[in-house]
Amino acid sequence: MAPYDRRTGGSPRPLKAGDTWWYAAVAGEAADSFSTRVRARTRRACLGAVLLLTLVYAGLVLTATGRRWSDAAVTGRRADTRVAELVRDHPSLAGAATLSLVLACLVLVGTGLVRRRYALTGAAAGTVAVSLALAGLLQRYAPRPPADGTAGALAPSGFPSVPATLAFGTAFALTVLVPRRSRGLAVGAATLWAVALGAYSVAAGDHRPGDVISAALLALAVQCGLIALLARRGRVRPGTRRGTTLRGLPATLPLALLAAGGLVAGFLLLGDTLGLPATAPYDPGELRLAHRCGQALAAGAGAAAGLVLLALVRHVDLDGGPASYRLGGPFVEDSGAPEQGELVGPFTENRDHEIS
Template sequence: MASNDRPRTGGSPRPLRAGDTWWYAAVAGEAAGSFTTRVRTRARRGCLGAVLLLTVVYAGLVLTATGRRWGDAATTGRRADTAAAALLRDHPSLAGLTTLSLVLGCVLLLAVGLIGRRYVLTGLAAGGVVTALALTGLLRLYAPRPRLTGTGALLPSGFPSAQTALALGVALGLALVVPHRLRAPAVGAATLWAAAVGAYTVADGRHRPGDVIAAALLVLAVFCGILALRARKGEVRPAPRRLPAPAALLVLLPLVLVAAGGLAAGIWLLGDTLALPATAPYDPAELRLAHRCGQALAAGVTATAGIVLLLLLRHVDVDGPPPPYRLGGPFAEAAGAPEDEELVGPFTEDLDHEIS
């Protein structure tokens, strides 16, 4: 026995068997190039990137006078946008339908997870939604922001948007509770619904576009953190590499178009809308342009959040531990294990050792 080896206190709880070597599974899961390490690294980078972008949005749209002026113009411009104003005027029931859809979305998330007997993943998804809402409430209460301007009080600030956080939280939570083969169409359709909820809150004047953008980034950061913790515990495994089903393409194509078109149009219009004069009166055409720019950016960022999580979970199954690491090669041969019989591990004489 080497000087740095020692017997395990109490002995091994069970002998190592072929395909059931927990010690080697742990070592393989922590290797630098292992599957779980790659998933954890990608999820951690996604979480940090979302937090960084959230900080930039907060600093640019809340703390700066230009950002606040643009947000106020985008909110006020909803009255100058005749199409949005006519839609809200002709369909006053949209407010109740939005609230009802949020309730049904939460029920659907829990029902899918419980029917599929994914109790742990359902708890994680529900915990992610609750965490996102809790962080949203804390930011709305305690995040520093200016209260007054030279002309009086600002519009009530709703940074970030609780409705968007709840809707997108349900959408991204489906990525945990839905089976891998149905993940793309389910998350894609739910993300489109979340983008519609955010667009409605902006058109109705409840939130500024920056509130919706911040909520989307916050939810993305929360679920990337959950995925990183799941991978850190070794509870992810490779999924079969299959081509997307036609049903998935029917949902993912509109999602990609909303993300790309919203970001492109919003960034293109942003340069013109940021040049608003410092004081009123404003041109109604400029207000309408600011409103449409904010709608495009809010929808684009919300759709992009869903796409980012789907890319992080590409070929990743979050249901259960990774497949067991099968001991073989020179270690097994040196151990003298006969074929088709249980392996005795890498030690040739004594099974009850560990590396200190």
């Protein structure tokens, strides 16, 4: 038996000129195979999320203008009377936010266990753990300019936000556990919850808008990496193209409106809030505008991250193994393959198919 035969645990060899088409199909290495296309686009999405995360870090953490805008967005919560009254009159929101994170983790694990998807449950929980570990490493080791002592009672930089990372990571991890027909509704609703949780952390002054944006991008990058790995192992297959869009519309439509409205409003307000003076005193109106700009950008970026993930797996079935191969034509008939209707592989019935 040749060392490349996968029945004996051999490693796949690179494709060369003259290789048969069925070997490339079974190996999942054909340039136009479904697994290859899914792996390519999720890998590009992962790299794009990492690039955007780097740009957010460089713009809002390393530059003086970005730090000044972030501090103004946090300070502006006091100038925004509606936000200040909401946080002051409802102190139980902090406990509710923490409880919702715990319940979300239980729902994530429970969904996989009830559906008996034990391997995917471990993979989904692993993505959440990896996201949290990366967030902790970035908070601890990412270089930051020293504090100048003029920020007052502002919270220290928490780039990226750990609670927001946990929220978005849990929401995005549902992608591989929820059935495809309910994926849009479940992931969309969970993303809306994560966006609301991030908005509360900014309103409470616990985190800056850039911390929430970076958390969504980090969770997106890790989840795209998992889907690319599943595609690399051939664990994806095409899904039906009917009946899924309308089921998820109650969640995806508000998510799309939030993404478009938040990003457009945030970028329009950003030009009016970047010209803050380098030293106090600040105009309360400018601080309030900076806070609303930060909230809009954080909400829009989080919603957009969820929409990108749903778009990447729109026609991808992650619930099960790869599709079985079925051959037809004179080659199969002459080789003595089983009758039509039975699932067959690319080889003859007697399995005498040493690959050299």
